[in-house]
Amino acid sequence: MSRGVAAYAVEAFNTAKQSENKMHDDSVARRFGFAGGLVPGVEVLAYMLHQPIAHWGRAFLERGLIEARFIKPVYDGEMAEVVAQETADGLALEVMSQGQLCATGSASLPAAVPKVTLAEYRDVPPAAVRPPIGADSFAVGSWLGTVPRAWPGPAATMYLDEIRERDPIYANEHIGHPGMLQRVMNRLLVDNVVLGPWIHVGSRMQLLSVIADTDEITARGRVVANYEKKGHCFVEIDALVVANGTRPLAHCHHVAIYQPRAEAAA
Numbered sequence: 195m196s197r198g199v200a201a202y203a204v205e206a207f208n209t210a211k212q213s214e215n216k217m218h219d220d221s222v223a224r225r226f227g228f229a230g231g232l233v234p235g236v237e238v239l240a241y242m243l244h245q246p247i248a249h250w251g252r253a254f255l256e257r258g259l260i261e262a263r264f265i266k267p268v269y270d271g272e273m274a275e276v277v278a279q280e281t282a283d284g285l286a287l288e289v290m291s292q293g294q295l296c297a298t299g300s301a302s303l304p305a306a307v308p309k310v311t312l313a314e315y316r317d318v319p320p321a322a323v324r325p326p327i328g329a330d331s332f333a334v335g336s337w338l339g340t341v342p343r344a345w346p347g348p349a350a351t352m353y354l355d356e357i358r359e360r361d362p363i364y365a366n367e368h369i370g371h372p373g374m375l376q377r378v379m380n381r382l383l384v385d386n387v388v389l390g391p392w393i394h395v396g397s398r399m400q401l402l403s404v405i406a407d408t409d410e411i412t413a414r415g416r417v418v419a420n421y422e423k424k425g426h427c428f429v430e431i432d433a434l435v436v437a438n439g440t441r442p443l444a445h446c447h448h449v450a451i452y453q454p455r456a457e458a459a460a
Contacts, residue, residue: 199278199285202244204358206233206291208270214384217391217454223267226391226456233268235394236380238297240357240373242287245278246301247361249285255363255372255404257307262287262299263396307402310442315414315434320385327453331387332429338415340381345374350407370405372444375435379448382415382431389452395428396449402442409437415448425455 208231210218217223218231239262246254268274274291284302288295318339325331345353350370354360357373364371376397383389405411415433422428429452435444 199245199249199280201278202241202248202276204241204244204274204276206241206268206270206272206274207237207356207358208233209237209356210234211270215389215392217393222391226454228267230269232393233270233274234380235262235264235397236373236376237357238262238264238268238274238289239299239376239397239399240359240371241274241276242289242297242299242301243371243373244359244361245276245287246285246303247363249278249301250303252363252367252404254301254303255369255401257304257401258301258372259284259304259398259400260299260301261396261398262297264297264394266291266294266296268296304400308400308445310402310434310445312434312436312440312442315416315436317412317414317439320381321387324386324388326388327390332383332417332420332452334417334420336417338382338386338413338417338431338433340378340385340413342410342412343374343378343381344408344410345370346407368407370407370409372399372401372405374405374411375399375444375446378411378413378435379415379431379433379446382413382433382448383429383450383452387452391454393451393454394448395451398447400445402444403437405437405443409441409443411443412436412439413446426451427453
């Protein structure tokens with residue numbers, strides 16, 4: 195049996211209209227068959243984090259696990275409702291917008307922080323000169339790094355405003371929202387290759403430590419899959435997100451279409 199958890203509604207905000215990824219631009223997204231620019235998947239996942247954190251509190255920020263698959267776009271200015279159901283394993287999550295199922299996922303709270311070995315994840319710099327997207331991009335087994343990123347003070351407040359998060363735990367305890375880590379995961383792609391329009395389609399994130407408001411964050415990623423499916427080119431990345439070069443924050447699996455069908459065929 196499952197029990198309902200209070201639904202969470204948020205007015206979606208496209209934080210990436212001016213980004214290099216033109217899938218978030220209205221005119222470009224329409225060429226790919228969408229109604230407008232897509233709200234980034236990392237922000238949709240941030241919406242999905244609200245209920246697990248409300249449910250388990252700081253413990254989820256220390257060791258929670260969330261998985262998400264993005265099915266349909268969420269559009270700027272539209273209401274996104276996250277529906278959660280308690281299950282034997284934790285929470286089942288769905289995101290509804292404009293009457294459509296846009297994302298599915300789950301969240302759970304492991305009994306202890308899973309062990310990871312920092313040395314198993316190679317610390318490499320991002321590309322000094324990013325090559326254009328091509329047949330050799332994201333070779334399986336290759337290692338990727340990111341430009342360091344931090345969200346101190348006002349930047350963290352701005353981030354919370356962008357994802358419409360009002361839980362006081364972040365300001366009260368001077369800690370960061372874990373959705374920030376997904377933005378860093380996206381940098382594994384864009385800090386290393388000059389991409390055209392692309393789409394984040396799924397993530398698994400096992401949190402390992404709370405983000406301090408002074409942390410400088412990077413990701414160490416290894417390409418574990420690169421394949422074509424229904425004309426789309428996909429990449430899957432296994433990564434450790436790290437604070438200050440020493441403290442693992444999350445173990446993540448990131449899936450993206452780095453060349454959508456229309457572009458791959460061009």
